[in-house]
Amino acid sequence: MGFDYFLKSVDMRxxxxxxxxxxxxxxxEAPEKNNAPAASVAPSWRNLLQPIQSNPEAFEYxxxxxxxxxxxxxxxxxxxxNDLKVxxxxxxxxxxxxxxxxIVVPVLxxxxxxxxxxxxxxxxxxxxxYINLRKSGEDHLxxxxxxxxxxKPILVFxxxxxAMFFDNAVAVDGADFTKAADFIEKTRDILVYDNTPxxxxxxxxxxxxADAGYRLCIWPDSIxxxxxxxxxxxxxxxxxxxxxxxxxxxxxxxxxxxxAKWRKR
Numbered sequence: 001m002g003f004d005y006f007l008k009s010v011d012m013r014x015x016x017x018x019x020x021x022x023x024x025x026x027x028x029e030a031p032e033k034n035n036a037p038a039a040s041v042a043p044s045w046r047n048l049l050q051p052i053q054s055n056p057e058a059f060e061y062x063x064x065x066x067x068x069x070x071x072x073x074x075x076x077x078x079x080x081x082n083d084l085k086v087x088x089x090x091x092x093x094x095x096x097x098x099x100x101x102x103i104v105v106p107v108l109x110x111x112x113x114x115x116x117x118x119x120x121x122x123x124x125x126x127x128x129x130y131i132n133l134r135k136s137g138e139d140h141l142x143x144x145x146x147x148x149x150x151x152k153p154i155l156v157f158x159x160x161x162x163a164m165f166f167d168n169a170v171a172v173d174g175a176d177f178t179k180a181a182d183f184i185e186k187t188r189d190i191l192v193y194d195n196t197p198x199x200x201x202x203x204x205x206x207x208x209x210a211d212a213g214y215r216l217c218i219w220p221d222s223i224x225x226x227x228x229x230x231x232x233x234x235x236x237x238x239x240x241x242x243x244x245x246x247x248x249x250x251x252x253x254x255x256x257x258x259x260a261k262w263r264k265r
Contacts, residue, residue: 045087045114049076049104058103061122066232071164076104081119081131088133102131105160108146109139116141118160118173132173140179143171154189155245156180162192162228165238175205177214186214190249194227195219197265210259215251218258220244221265 053059055077062072078084081096105118116134118141132141143160148168155169156177163171172179177191184191191214193206210216223244225231231241250258 107141
């Protein structure tokens with residue numbers, strides 16, 4: 001069954017969006033073709049993956065999370081991470097499960113070179129939800145760094161799915177935002193942590209960046225959901241979420257005071 005037919009059968013609204021994206025010419029590039037003999041030239045990393053639409057379960061998972069369609073179509077899927085070792089030789093000794101379908105989020109540097117892949121399981125009871133592959137052990141995986149406009153304020157999130165709801169945002173794959181220190185403008189950009197004040201490890205990271213003078217979003221009492229994706233699923237528009245973030249971004253002593261109140265919730 002073709003992807004167009006599949007999408008039309010499950011969601012007519014999403015199908016119409018998809019057709020509009022195709023018409024506008026915004027559809028992500030197809031995987032690069034490799035016509036050279038396999039024995040002489042290693043395949044491109046895109047050729048080692050499958051388009052996200054080739055896995056209806058993965059596509060449906062992202063649709064249910066209300067990830068924007070254009071973002072969904074920029075992702076890939078892979079059922080066996082062992083197939084990627086030709087691109088990531090430093091994992092040659094690692095044995096990944098063979099039947100382990102995952103959503104793959106490519107991470108590119110500022111020069112649009114792939115430096116890693118964030119691989120998210122779509123199995124409900126998977127013990128290791130995320131497996132990250134790095135080209136180099138020294139690379140920090142900062143999602144969307146190749147796309148942001150650094151002349152404008154940047155929102156910095158923990159997870160890539162949250163960052164996908166905004167035009168100028170990155171994600172650092174965790175709570176250690178200092179990974180992106182070389183790319184963050186302290187007085188302009190905003191660090192957006194999850195809304196989980198009982199998480200002690202998270203609090204340590206927030207205190208560290210607050211002491212260093214970064215601008216942090218301290219979620220107000222009116223926000224009950226733990227992250228942006230949950231807010232979107234609860235019916236809040238990303239534009240409204242961005243307004244909340246910008247109105248509750250603090251630095252210096254004000255940030256420390258607001259953080260002290262937030263952690264008591």
